[in-house]
Amino acid sequence: MADDGILSSLRYLFADFLDEQDTSPPFLPDGLAEEAVPAVSEGIHLLMDYQGATYARLYVDRVKRFIGKIDAAMLGEIARLMADRMAYEDAIRIAQLKLAEYRDSDGQVLSTDIKQFRFDELVDALPEIAAGPILMVLEKFSWEHRRVSIPFSTASRWGLGRLKAEAGLRRWRLFSIRYGQERVWVERWLHMITRGLLKQPQAVSAIIDTATMIKGHGDAYRQGLADWHAIVDGLVKPTLDGVLPLADLAGCIKDAREAAMPDPRQASLKRAIAEIRARAIAAGATAAAG
Amino acid sequence: MGAVGLWAGGRRAGVRTSKLSPGLGHLPEKTSPFLRISKESPAHYDALDLPLRKAWLVSMDTSHLAEHVGTAGTLFASVFVVATLSMKTMIPLRVFAILTNFVLIGTAIPNHNYLVILVQTVALGLNGYRLHQMLQLVRDVKKSVSSNLSMEWLKPFMTERKCRAGEVLFYKDEPADSMFYIVSGRYRLVESGIELPIGAIVGEFGMLSPSNVRTQTLECVDSGLILSVTYDQVEQLYVQNPAFGFYFLKLVTARLFENIGRLEQRLEQQTLAVKTA
Numbered sequence: 100m101a102d103d104g105i106l107s108s109l110r111y112l113f114a115d116f117l118d119e120q121d122t123s124p125p126f127l128p129d130g131l132a133e134e135a136v137p138a139v140s141e142g143i144h145l146l147m148d149y150q151g152a153t154y155a156r157l158y159v160d161r162v163k164r165f166i167g168k169i170d171a172a173m174l175g176e177i178a179r180l181m182a183d184r185m186a187y188e189d190a191i192r193i194a195q196l197k198l199a200e201y202r203d204s205d206g207q208v209l210s211t212d213i214k215q216f217r218f219d220e221l222v223d224a225l226p227e228i229a230a231g232p233i234l235m236v237l238e239k240f241s242w243e244h245r246r247v248s249i250p251f252s253t254a255s256r257w258g259l260g261r262l263k264a265e266a267g268l269r270r271w272r273l274f275s276i277r278y279g280q281e282r283v284w285v286e287r288w289l290h291m292i293t294r295g296l297l298k299q300p301q302a303v304s305a306i307i308d309t310a311t312m313i314k315g316h317g318d319a320y321r322q323g324l325a326d327w328h329a330i331v332d333g334l335v336k337p338t339l340d341g342v343l344p345l346a347d348l349a350g351c352i353k354d355a356r357e358a359a360m361p362d363p364r365q366a367s368l369k370r371a372i373a374e375i376r377a378r379a380i381a382a383g384a385t386a387a388a389g
Numbered sequence: 390m391g392a393v394g395l396w397a398g399g400r401r402a403g404v405r406t407s408k409l410s411p412g413l414g415h416l417p418e419k420t421s422p423f424l425r426i427s428k429e430s431p432a433h434y435d436a437l438d439l440p441l442r443k444a445w446l447v448s449m450d451t452s453h454l455a456e457h458v459g460t461a462g463t464l465f466a467s468v469f470v471v472a473t474l475s476m477k478t479m480i481p482l483r484v485f486a487i488l489t490n491f492v493l494i495g496t497a498i499p500n501h502n503y504l505v506i507l508v509q510t511v512a513l514g515l516n517g518y519r520l521h522q523m524l525q526l527v528r529d530v531k532k533s534v535s536s537n538l539s540m541e542w543l544k545p546f547m548t549e550r551k552c553r554a555g556e557v558l559f560y561k562d563e564p565a566d567s568m569f570y571i572v573s574g575r576y577r578l579v580e581s582g583i584e585l586p587i588g589a590i591v592g593e594f595g596m597l598s599p600s601n602v603r604t605q606t607l608e609c610v611d612s613g614l615i616l617s618v619t620y621d622q623v624e625q626l627y628v629q630n631p632a633f634g635f636y637f638l639k640l641v642t643a644r645l646f647e648n649i650g651r652l653e654q655r656l657e658q659q660t661l662a663v664k665t666a
Contacts, residue, residue: 157564164562286560290606293561294579332555 125156128163132171135178142182149186149195150272158185161289168296173307177292180310184288187281188316189224190216191272193251194265201253201262211252215317219243226274284313284324291331294339295348302348306335309352312359319361326359326368333372343376344383351375462496479629483520487513523630530636540590540640544570546626547616552576552609558591561606565595567619574613579606596620597641 124147127139139162146155162178169177186192193214200208218237222230237243252258272278288310295303309330313323334351337343345351358371469489476482490513497505522545529542552558552574559565561580569591576585585591585607595601627634 160564161562283557286563287557289562290557290560 122152124152125159128159128166130166131162132166132174134171135175138175138178138182142178142185145182145186148199149192150269154185154273158182161285164289164293169303173304176304176307177289180307181285181289184281184285184310184313187277188320189272189275189277190214190221190249191224191265191268193316194262195269197251197253198259198262198266201259209254211250211254211258213248213250215246215248217243217317218245218247220277220317221247221249223277223280224268224272224275226271227276227279228274230276287331291335291339295335298339298341299348302338302352305349305352309335309356312356322361322363325363325365326356329365329368329372330355330359333369334375337376343379344386345375345379346382351379459496459500462492466492466496478631480520480523480632483516483523486516487520490516523633526626527630527632527636530633530640533636533640540570540593541588543568543590543618543623544616546622547618550615550617552613552615554609554612556609558607558609558615559603561603563603565592565598565601565603565620567617568592568596568623569607570616570618572614572616574609574615575611576613576615577608577610579608581605584610593641594645596623 124143127136127143131139139159142158142162143155146158158181161181162174165174165177193212197212219234222233222237222243224230225233234243250258251262253262288306291306292303295306309327312327312330313320315323330352334343334345334355335348338345338348354375355368355371359365359368362368466489469485469492473482473485473489476485490509493509494506494513497503497509526542533540533542547570549572557579558569558576571585571587571589571591573587576591577583578585591607592603595603623637627637
């Protein structure tokens with residue numbers, strides 16, 4: 100009994116290093132509509148595999164916020180897209196997926212994938228305490244945006260060992276800079292949906308769907324994220340704040356998304372947003388004068 | 390530590406005497422560290438006469454005494470170390486650590502063990518500073534409970550953070566993990582539209598609330614500076630220092646009652662307004 104106490108104390112002390120977590124998945128939230136059950140259930144399993152039970156519980160808590168406030172189809176969509184975004188693609192995730200592919204094939208699939216990352220993208224996956232000094236050095240030499248090709252290989256014992264080590268970094272993922280950024284992004288997206296429900300319910304579906312703009316890793320991910328912030332900062336937030344009189348927010352989001360090109364300067368997107376804003380302000384002024 | 394210094398000091402002095410004075414070869418290797426005669430020439434010691442030898446023996450006795458005192462001191466210090474480690478809370482732990490520092494310094498002085506003296510002096514300063522910080526914290530929280538219910542006493546434990554206009558500090562329904570003190574700038578609670586004044590503390594209830602989630606979204610309207618402290622840090626202070634914990638609970642409860650009072654007053658005004666209408 101006393102041994103149990105000491106052991107459990109030691110396990111608690113070294114929990115972060117041992118990666119010993121509660122392995123039982125969280126229950127589906129009460130009051131969840133039947134239609135949304137498959138999406139939420141799939142999301143829980145994805146996040147159990149991605150990070151663990153605590154992370155899956157955070158997902159369930161986030162889903163709970165919308166139960167009873169939104170229809171089942173939309174809730175299912177939020178659950179699906181949120182699980183995708185919470186299981187964001189970093190080097191750790193790519194190593195996890197590669198290992199899973201190898202294990203599922205009983206060691207038959209031997210392959211090498213080469214992925215391109217930026218230095219800062221790789222370092223962001225480390226805990227903040229370790230990443231901070233490395234980023235400082237990289238910035239000093241202006242190397243943070245340098246690209247590096249990383250092989251993810253199951254073709255050799257060395258490659259497999261490296262994949263296991265990289266996947267093992269999972270236990271510190273929630274302390275990483277990237278996790279902090281992703282957490283803020285998910286909260287901002289959910290906040291826009293919640294406020295949309297109160298101010299423009301007809302635009303909620305379009306706001307939910309904006310999550311599909313962000314995918315993958317590397318340049319595609321950064322472009323999607325920048326475009327998303329441009330649309331939310333330029334159109335969604337001002338409309339929900341009551342600063343921009345946009346009657347058809349959903350239509351405007353659609354137009355802006357169509358204008359988004361794979362261009363780091365976001366020229367066409369910014370132009371489209373400026374035009375929409377100008378039109379809305381002019382219409383608002385006319386309506387006020389009339 | 391003290392014991393190591395004592396033996397090392399003795400051995401050093403012993404080597405010098407046996408080398409310098411062959412006539413004293415029968416003397417034990419371990420002699421007093423008080424004997425500092427190394428600067429004299431060997432010829433000087435060849436001419437040592439009997440009274441001087443007697444003086445040597447007297448000082449030898451003193452050295453043995455010092456050695457025993459040193460051993461007793463080390464034992465005493467060890468008892469204090471054990472006592473320090475057995476303390477459950479921070480203030481008695483620091484007090485015992487300070488006593489241990491004094492004993493270890495006292496033990497190291499006769500042996501000229503400068504490294505121990507240096508390390509223990511630094512540790513003494515650190516323990517003294519931390520003890521002062523803890524006592525000041527308890528005093529400030531206690532004072533706050535009986536005066537203006539302010540939480541300014543938390544400022545020394547907070548980290549500065551610059552906020553840009555448009556930045557959101559936290560979102561409604563997000564799990565809460567820290568509280569903030571507004572130093573400069575303008576901040577607005579998005580859902581209620583309330584602007585928070587400079588000097589306001591935000592998020593102190595989240596730490597003790599069962600749901601542990603934010604009830605509103607806080608947005609920075611004009612760029613400024615805030616101080617933040619995580620619940621983990623406050624929890625550490627709470628656990629380390631029961632007196633602080635007690636007064637902290639009293640303070641938060643008092644603030645809660647103050648809020649309830651304000652709400653009751655508002656409700657009363659609304660009821661009155663409805664009745665008048």
